[in-house]
Every structure is written in C-alpha cells, then in structure tokens.
Amino acid sequence: MLTGFHCNTLPFSCLPSRRSRTRTTDIILSALSKTPRFTSACRSSVPIHPTAFNFPTRRFSKVVSALVSEENAVATDVFKLTYLEGNSWLWDLDGVKVLVDPILVGNLDFGIPWLFDAGKKFLKSFQLSDLPQVDCLLITQSLDDHCHLKTLKPLSKMSPNLKVIATPNAKTLLDPLFQNVTYVEPGQSSEIEGRNGSKLRVKATAGPVLGPPWQRPENGYLVNSSQGQLTLYYEPHCVYNQNFLEKERSDIIITPVIKQLLPKFTLVSGQEDAVKLAKLLHAKFIVPMKNGDLDSKGFLASIIQSEGTVESFKCKIYKCYDRKFCYSC
Structure with missing residues (x-):
C-alpha cells in the first residue's frame, strides 16, 4: 500500500508551527501492495494490516501509534515532527524535544545578502521565545543554512548548557557559544536524555562533502527511540553514502524530494535519489521537506532552478514498486 497523508493534528505530524497551521507537508506511507490509496487528512488511527510492512505485530503496533490523533494518543514511541x-x-x-538546524532569527543570507537573502513564507513572526524547553540542538552541517549564527548566538545566551550534537565541521562556530557540545563523525553515536527521562540514540551518517574531496563529510543522523521500536533518518540535502547506509534501517526518513539546481551543480538532490534512499533504508514513512520553498532574492536566488514535485516523486515511488497506475500521474 502507498498512502499519502496531510497531517495536521497528529503526534507524527509535520506542522508549520502551533501558530500557523495553514500549510502541511505530505507524509507518504509506503509498502508493497496492489492497491494504492491516498487520503487527504488523518485525525485518527489508520487501518493498515501489519503484514503490509513485514513488521512483527508488536513493532507494528508502535508504528501505528504514530498515526493516532493527539487527543487520543496514549502509546509510547510517539514522534511529533514540526x-x-x-x-x-x-x-x-x-517526549524528548530536539531542535534541528534552526533559523529563527533574521533571514538566511550567508553573510552576503546582496547575493542571496531568503526569508520564511509562513513563520514570519515565529521567535526563539515561542519554542518549548528543548533537550538537544542537532546540527547537520557547518554552513549558514544549518548552523545559523544569527539564531545560535541568542539561543546560546538563553540556554548556554543546552546539549548540542553536531558535525565536527562546525566546531569553530559552536565552541565559543555552547558549553556542552558533542561532535560526532559518521559512524559515531551519542545519547540524548530528555527531561521526562526518555533517551534517544543518535548515530551520525555521511552527508555531502562541501569542499575538496578529502574534506570530512557533513552529517546526516539516524535517531532511535527509547523503546528501540522506531528509527528516524534525517539528511537535509538527500546526499548520502550508499555503502554506509546499506546495513541500516529506518522506519521514517525526512528528506527533500524536489531538486534545487545551480548551473552544472546540484545544491539539493531528491526525486530518484530520494526513491533510492527510501528503498535502501526500507523506509515505511517518507516525510518530504521543501527546504527550497522560501521568499528569496538576489542573484543566486534568480539562477536556482527547481526540478520535480512531491506529486512526481509519488509517481516515481509507484513505478519503483511496479505499480500499474498512480492517482497523481
């Protein structure tokens, strides 16, 4: 079965914020079946048979708990993705709150606003003070669109002892700001303990190389729940080392599916590479992110081209699993 959801009040959800719920992100639930089906909203549990995913029954019950509305959620291993x-x-x-690659103060401009300047379309008034108490800050890359100093400097003043897990490439940026930073190379792991006593295991994976070939790659992450029942994979450019991931499994992957291209250079991958990633990790849930969908201006913004859509990605998923038809095509 391949089922698409717009989730807006789910424990496993993709909400713009508590303030602005006008835009949602598709969650694509994929597994082998002959009858694809799409639903526009899901506020209650979704009736899916465990054998559709080749899950052990006990494990499947944990996964389905992620598709129960907030008002009725009582199960463990519940993931809320905002x-x-x-x-x-x-x-x-x-219950462990993790802030990932935050840009919440000012625009994204890489220090060259005349060349590129991007603001958010929907969360224009969202501030650091709107965040709940966070247990960990997770940084994937060392560049400004992930390690945003305009945001991290005031955040460090608010929470100087906040636990940070980051790529070693960001060490010179983070060491002056935070006192509790753990740098993890691909293959290394660290643990997060929340205020509620729950624990997460975070394992770094190899992401893109932003420089010469001998430079250390940036990070993606595999995050395991405290019960060990759910695993989430996140890498924001859809760039990954296939050999590194071939022995890994992840129930949920968060990945861009729309490519962002400069002339002769891929900024953000997606589409076929996202399909390959889903198959490689045997993903059950795919959360497409639209990280290029910003109000941007400047010369660089004018030459960045998008390739593909969420709908075309759904079609590629169908074809990958030998579907005979797709409602999106």
Whole structure:
C-alpha cells in the first residue's frame, strides 16, 4: 500500500508551527501492495494490516501509534515532527524535544545578502521565545543554512548548557557559544536524555562533502527511540553514502524530494535519489521537506532552478514498486 497523508493534528505530524497551521507537508506511507490509496487528512488511527510492512505485530503496533490523533494518543514511541521551514525542525520524540538546524532569527543570507537573502513564507513572526524547553540542538552541517549564527548566538545566551550534537565541521562556530557540545563523525553515536527521562540514540551518517574531496563529510543522523521500536533518518540535502547506509534501517526518513539546481551543480538532490534512499533504508514513512520553498532574492536566488514535485516523486515511488497506475500521474 502507498498512502499519502496531510497531517495536521497528529503526534507524527509535520506542522508549520502551533501558530500557523495553514500549510502541511505530505507524509507518504509506503509498502508493497496492489492497491494504492491516498487520503487527504488523518485525525485518527489508520487501518493498515501489519503484514503490509513485514513488521512483527508488536513493532507494528508502535508504528501505528504514530498515526493516532493527539487527543487520543496514549502509546509510547510517539514522534511529533514540526516543520519550521527551510532546514529547520522541532522534533518531539518520545517526549524528548530536539531542535534541528534552526533559523529563527533574521533571514538566511550567508553573510552576503546582496547575493542571496531568503526569508520564511509562513513563520514570519515565529521567535526563539515561542519554542518549548528543548533537550538537544542537532546540527547537520557547518554552513549558514544549518548552523545559523544569527539564531545560535541568542539561543546560546538563553540556554548556554543546552546539549548540542553536531558535525565536527562546525566546531569553530559552536565552541565559543555552547558549553556542552558533542561532535560526532559518521559512524559515531551519542545519547540524548530528555527531561521526562526518555533517551534517544543518535548515530551520525555521511552527508555531502562541501569542499575538496578529502574534506570530512557533513552529517546526516539516524535517531532511535527509547523503546528501540522506531528509527528516524534525517539528511537535509538527500546526499548520502550508499555503502554506509546499506546495513541500516529506518522506519521514517525526512528528506527533500524536489531538486534545487545551480548551473552544472546540484545544491539539493531528491526525486530518484530520494526513491533510492527510501528503498535502501526500507523506509515505511517518507516525510518530504521543501527546504527550497522560501521568499528569496538576489542573484543566486534568480539562477536556482527547481526540478520535480512531491506529486512526481509519488509517481516515481509507484513505478519503483511496479505499480500499474498512480492517482497523481
């Protein structure tokens, strides 16, 4: 079965924010079946048979608990995924709150606003003070669209002892700001403990190389829930090392599916690469992120081209699993 959802009040959700719920992100639930089906909203549990995913029954019950409305959620291993636009997320994983690549103060301009300047379309008034108490800050890359100093400097003053897990490439940026930073190379792991006592295991994976070939790659992450029942994978450019991931599994992947292209250079991958990623990790849930969907201006913004859509990605998923038809095509 391949089922698409618009989730707006789910424990496993992709909300722009508590303030602005006018825009949602598709969650694509994929597994092998002959009858694809799409639903426009899901506020209650979704009737899916465990054998559709080749899950053990006990494990499947945990996954389905992620598709129960907030008002009725009582199960463990509940993931709430709140999209803050760009590459930014707020995750509530079993009650452990993780802030990911936040851009919440000012625009994204890489220090060259005349060349590129991007603001959010929906969360224009969202501030650091609107965040709940966060248990961990997770940084994937060292560039401004992930390690945003305009945001991190005031955040460090608010929470100087906040636990940070980051790529070593960001060490010179983060060391002056935070006192509790753990740098993890691809293959290394760290643990997060939330205020509620729940724990998460975070394992770094190899992401893109932003420089010469001998430079250390940036990070993606595999995050395991405290019960070990759900695993989430996140890498914001859909760039990954296939050999590194071939022995890994992830129930949920968060990935861009729309390519962002400069002339002769891919900024953000997606489409076929996102399909390959889903197959590689045997993903059950795919959360497409639109990290190029910003109000941007400047010369660089004028030459960045998008390739593909969420709908075309759905079609590629169908074809990958030998579907005979697709409602989106």
